[in-house]
Amino acid sequence: MSTEAAAWRPPPLIADRRLRFAIYAGALLYAVLALGTIEVNWARAAEGLARGARFLAGFFPPDFVTKREDILEGLAESLAMTVVSTVLGIALSVPFALGAARNLAPLPIYLFCRGVIAISRTFQEIIIAILFVAMFGFGPLAGTLTLAFATIGFLGKLLAEDIEEIEVAQAEAVRATGAGWWQVLDFAIAPQVLPRFIGLSAYRFDINFRESAVLGLVGAGGIGDTLNNAFERYEFDTAAAILIVIIAIVMACEYSSSWIRRQVQ
Amino acid sequence: MLQLIGLSKRYRTGDLALDGVSLEVPKGQVMALIGPSGAGKSTLIRCVNRLVEPTAGQVLLAGQDITALSPRGLRRARRRMGMIFQEYALVERLSVMENVLSGRLGYVGFWASWFRRFPPADIAEAFRLLERVGLTAMRDKRADALSGGQRQRVGIVRALMQDPDLLLVDEPTASLDPKTSRQIMRLIVELCGERGLATIINIHDVALAQMFAARIVGLRAGRIVYDGPPEGLTPDVLTAIYGEEDWHATIRAAPDEAETDPVPA
Numbered sequence: 094m095s096t097e098a099a100a101w102r103p104p105p106l107i108a109d110r111r112l113r114f115a116i117y118a119g120a121l122l123y124a125v126l127a128l129g130t131i132e133v134n135w136a137r138a139a140e141g142l143a144r145g146a147r148f149l150a151g152f153f154p155p156d157f158v159t160k161r162e163d164i165l166e167g168l169a170e171s172l173a174m175t176v177v178s179t180v181l182g183i184a185l186s187v188p189f190a191l192g193a194a195r196n197l198a199p200l201p202i203y204l205f206c207r208g209v210i211a212i213s214r215t216f217q218e219i220i221i222a223i224l225f226v227a228m229f230g231f232g233p234l235a236g237t238l239t240l241a242f243a244t245i246g247f248l249g250k251l252l253a254e255d256i257e258e259i260e261v262a263q264a265e266a267v268r269a270t271g272a273g274w275w276q277v278l279d280f281a282i283a284p285q286v287l288p289r290f291i292g293l294s295a296y297r298f299d300i301n302f303r304e305s306a307v308l309g310l311v312g313a314g315g316i317g318d319t320l321n322n323a324f325e326r327y328e329f330d331t332a333a334a335i336l337i338v339i340i341a342i343v344m345a346c347e348y349s350s351s352w353i354r355r356q357v358q
Numbered sequence: 359m360l361q362l363i364g365l366s367k368r369y370r371t372g373d374l375a376l377d378g379v380s381l382e383v384p385k386g387q388v389m390a391l392i393g394p395s396g397a398g399k400s401t402l403i404r405c406v407n408r409l410v411e412p413t414a415g416q417v418l419l420a421g422q423d424i425t426a427l428s429p430r431g432l433r434r435a436r437r438r439m440g441m442i443f444q445e446y447a448l449v450e451r452l453s454v455m456e457n458v459l460s461g462r463l464g465y466v467g468f469w470a471s472w473f474r475r476f477p478p479a480d481i482a483e484a485f486r487l488l489e490r491v492g493l494t495a496m497r498d499k500r501a502d503a504l505s506g507g508q509r510q511r512v513g514i515v516r517a518l519m520q521d522p523d524l525l526l527v528d529e530p531t532a533s534l535d536p537k538t539s540r541q542i543m544r545l546i547v548e549l550c551g552e553r554g555l556a557t558i559i560n561i562h563d564v565a566l567a568q569m570f571a572a573r574i575v576g577l578r579a580g581r582i583v584y585d586g587p588p589e590g591l592t593p594d595v596l597t598a599i600y601g602e603e604d605w606h607a608t609i610r611a612a613p614d615e616a617e618t619d620p621v622p623a
Contacts, residue, residue, distance in 0.1 A: 266447035266513075269407055270520055271436035271464025276471050280460050284451040 151329035160323065160331045167319030168338060170233050171305045174315050178237045178305075179298045182244020189245055190252035191278075197256060206249070213246025218304050222313040233314030240301045240308070247300070251293055252286065259285045292354035299346035306339050359385045359556035360406065360524050365415035366580075367401050375401040377580035378415070385523075386554040388547055390561050390571035390588075394600050398580040399560040403526040406558070407439045408432055419524060437464035440517030440555075442546070444529035446509040450502035454493065454512055457501050458484045461519025480519070487515045491545065507538035514546060518553075525550060527559040531566060539563070543570045564591065564608055 107113040157164070192198045192206030218239055225235035259282055267281040309317020316339060323332040360383040367376040375398040383389050391399050404410035406417050408424060417424040424435055440461070448457045462480045463471055470476065476484075488494050491511040496504060501512060510530060517525060527546060531539035543559075547570045550557045561567045567574055568588040576584030576599035583598050584590070593605040 260447075260450075262443060262445060262447040263449045265409055266441065266443055266516075267449065267460055267463065269409060269436060269439070269441040269526075270461050270516070271433045272460070272471075273433060273463075273468060275468050276463045279468075279472055280452070280456070280463060281449055284449050287451070 148329070151327075152333035154330065155333035155337055156328075156330035157334040160319075160328065160334075163319050163322070164316075164331070164335055164338065167309070167316035167335070168342075171302065171309075171315035171317070174233050174237045174240065174305045174308075175298060175302045178240030179244060179294070179301050181237070181241040182297065182301075183248060183294050185241065186245045186248035186252065189249040190256065193249055193253035194256035196259075196261075197278075197282075206253075210246050210249045210253070213242055214250060218243050218308065219311060222308045222311050226312050231312040231314070236305060236308040236313030236315055239313060240304055243304070244297055244301065247297055248290075248293055252290055255286045255289055256282060288357040291357045292350075295350035295353040299343070299350045302346050303343055359383060359420060360558075361416075361418040362402075362406070363416040363418070365402070365405055365417065366413050367398070367405055367410060368413045375580055376405065376412070379577075379580070379582055381575065381582065381585075383524075383556045383558060385556055386551070387573060388550050388557045388559065388571050389573045389575060390559045390567035391575050391577060392561060392564055392567050392599065393577035395562075397577040399577055400528055401580075402577065403441075403528055403558055403560060406524075406526055407436050407441060433464060437520050438523045440520045440522035440525045442510070442513050442517050442525065442527040442530050444532045446506075446513045448501040448509055448512055448516075451500060453498050453500055454488070454496050454504070455484060455498060457512055458488065458515050458519055461516040464520065484515070484519060487518055491515055506534050507542060510534065510538075510542050511545065514542075514549065518549060522555065525555045525557040527557060529560050529562065531561065531563065539566060540569075546570075564596065 105113060107116065189206045189209060192202045193210055195203055198206065221242055222235060222239040225238050229235045229238065263285065264277055264281040267277050272280065305315040306317045306320070309315045309319065310321050312318070316335060320332060320335045320339075323329075323335060360381075362379055362381040365376055365379045365381075366374070368374050377398075379398075379402060391402065393399050401410055405412040406419075406424070408417075408427075412425060415425070419435060419438065422435065424432070427435055449460070452460070456474065459474070459476050459480060462476055466476060466480075485494070485497075488497060491514065493508060493511055493515075496508065496512075501509060504512065513530075525546070530542055530546065534542060543566055546557070546559070549555070559567070559571065568591060571588060574584065574586065574588050574591060575582055576595065578599050584595050596605045596608070597603065
């Protein structure tokens with residue numbers, strides 16, 4: 094074995110040895126200093142521990158019965174919000190996705206659609222919900238519109254990227270037969286992106302349900318409203334029951350959406 | 359049938375892919391276009407149906423100037439130009455019948471194609487052609503379930519469904535084994551003979567070109583450097599097309615070919 098071969102090591106990520114150590118040392122120093130700035134009052138934390146335990150104890154046993162009507166109503170409202178917002182969001186996201194795919198849309202349309210998608214993705218659902226509650230008043234309408242708007246950003250972006258990554262040859266072949274733009278869309282592009290589109294839609298349904306539980310906290314309707322009320326009235330046993338219901342439904346949604354995704358692949 | 363006059367294409371990158379190509383392909387002639395990678399073979403046939411826009415020159419199909427057509431007129435003209443692709447370019451998630459019927463997209467309206475309601479005559483023709491290439495049993499299979507040779511036969515049927523006057527064939531055998539390559543070439547040449555189609559076949563395999571084409575055009579750096587019968591491909595000519603190499607084995611490999619199966623399923 095030559096000495097050169099014996100001395101071989103994989104090349105490091107940062108070639109300059111001094112720069113490499115400077116970066117590692119700097120990062121470590123910052124972590125230590127940052128930790129030092131966080132004031133932890135251990136005495137208070139110890140005191141709070143007991144209070145926390147009492148608070149958690151308040152959750153048991155969960156009470157499904159006393160506020161049964163409220164829970165069912167909130168749940169129905171959340172599910173309705175989820176279904177309506179998902180359907181509306183999907184219907185609106187398709188045209189935006191087509192417009193935001195660089196290989197389909199001319200530049201001005203592309204920029205407009207990308208802009209709308211970027212706005213929808215920039216703001217967290219809660220912020221949009223606060224805005225819509227101010228515009229449309231408390232209740233599920235604001236929540237539904239929030240989720241539909243967020244769905245446009247999510248599906249629009251992912252579907253547009255899928256369309257941009259299609260196999261060009263298949264679209265070219267259909268175009269070469271003399272097919273029109275819509276026919277190319279129907280025969281060459283849709284078959285390539287449909288399975289993932291269905292999978293993403295199912296996934297978004299599941300996200301929208303989870304979000305609908307949060308949006309109640311800012312007054313945008315749904316089971317989150319019911320949960321918020323339970324906390325405000327110190328009915329922790331009812332709150333626990335609501336949390337369990339939410340967990341069960343989220344798990345059911347997640348399981349069915351992953352099943353759907355497996356089926357369409 | 360097809361006439362190219364001073365056809366040139368310069369890509370936006372500055373590469374001159376075609377440099378004033380003039381050529382005439384009469385009705386019923388099978389012409390093979392050979393040349394090294396990057397010589398402009400693909401660009402040439404894509405300029406004919408304007409999948410690539412030529413920079414200068416004219417393309418006349420039965421006297422009609424293709425380069426001057428509006429988008430609508432171009433779609434009509436494309437119906438008369440069937441195209442067969444390297445790697446088949448079938449829409450993989452559509453069935454064989456849907457791929458075959460997509461050859462009629464230039465003739466049927468959007469809604470008819472959306473609901474897959476093609477005229478009975480088209481469906482009858484699809485059945486007849488699938489039987490001709492021995493793929494009747496595969497009718498409702500998804501295109502990605504087929505072998506390479508079967509897929510290329512579907513590609514051929516799709517092109518013939520257009521009832522074209524001209525066939526543009528881009529590297530039809532590039533991903534096929536030698537036996538299947540010969541079967542596919544034989545099928546293309548037979549069908550062109552039956553229908554009196556003018557045909558341009560881009561092909562890398564010089565031996566195959568000599569075996570099946572009535573006329574060979576050699577392209578180098580976007581210019582025609584040979585135009586004549588297959589017998590005229592001497593080592594000197596091949597050197598002019600491809601550059602220096604020992605050509606004797608290539609030329610001798612061509613003539614005999616015992617295997618004569620009709621196209622099996």
